[in-house]
Amino acid sequence: xxxxxxxxxxxxxxxxxxxxxxxxxxxxxxxxxxxxxxxxxxxxxxxxxxxxxxxxxxxxxxxxxxxxxxxxxxxxxxxxxxxxxxxxxxxxxxxxxxxxxxxxxx
Numbered sequence: 488x489x490x491x492x493x494x495x496x497x498x499x500x501x502x503x504x505x506x507x508x509x510x511x512x513x514x515x516x517x518x519x520x521x522x523x524x525x526x527x528x529x530x531x532x533x534x535x536x537x538x539x540x541x542x543x544x545x546x547x548x549x550x551x552x553x554x555x556x557x558x559x560x561x562x563x564x565x566x567x568x569x570x571x572x573x574x575x576x577x578x579x580x581x582x583x584x585x586x587x588x589x590x591x592x593x
Contacts, residue, residue: 491579491587492553495572496560497528497541504542507563511546516556518590519547550575551593 494517498504501522508520523543530537548556557573564571579587 489584489588489593490550491576491584492548492550492556493574493576494546494548494553494556494560495543495570496546496564497526497543497570499539499541499565501542503565504544507560508544508546510563511556511559514559515590515592516552516559517546517548518587521545521547547587549587549591549593552591 496507498507501524504520504522508517508522511517511520521544523545526541526543528539528541530539546556546560553573553575557571560571561569
């Protein structure tokens with residue numbers, strides 16, 4: 488079944504977020520990357536609570552390419568253990584899906 492998909496991923500800075508977005512656009516794995524700006528991250532790392540400032544990105548793709556986006560992001564990301572979460576969108580406006588499908592070959 489064909490549909491839309493999203494991937495959420497924080498980056499250490501805007502430059503690395505832009506570089507990953509540009510690479511995924513060049514690879515035609517995504518139609519769009521929304522670089523959301525600074526976020527405060529609070530997490531447990533190596534058994535200790537930590538905080539950090541990161542840049543959030545929401546990537547838009549098709550369901551057929553979701554696994555490819557997740558895999559490629561893992562290769563591009565500067566963290567050794569990046570937080571990359573992808574999911575299938577339950578609904579997409581027909582015009583939105585047409586744009587995604589036209590931008591991201593299956």
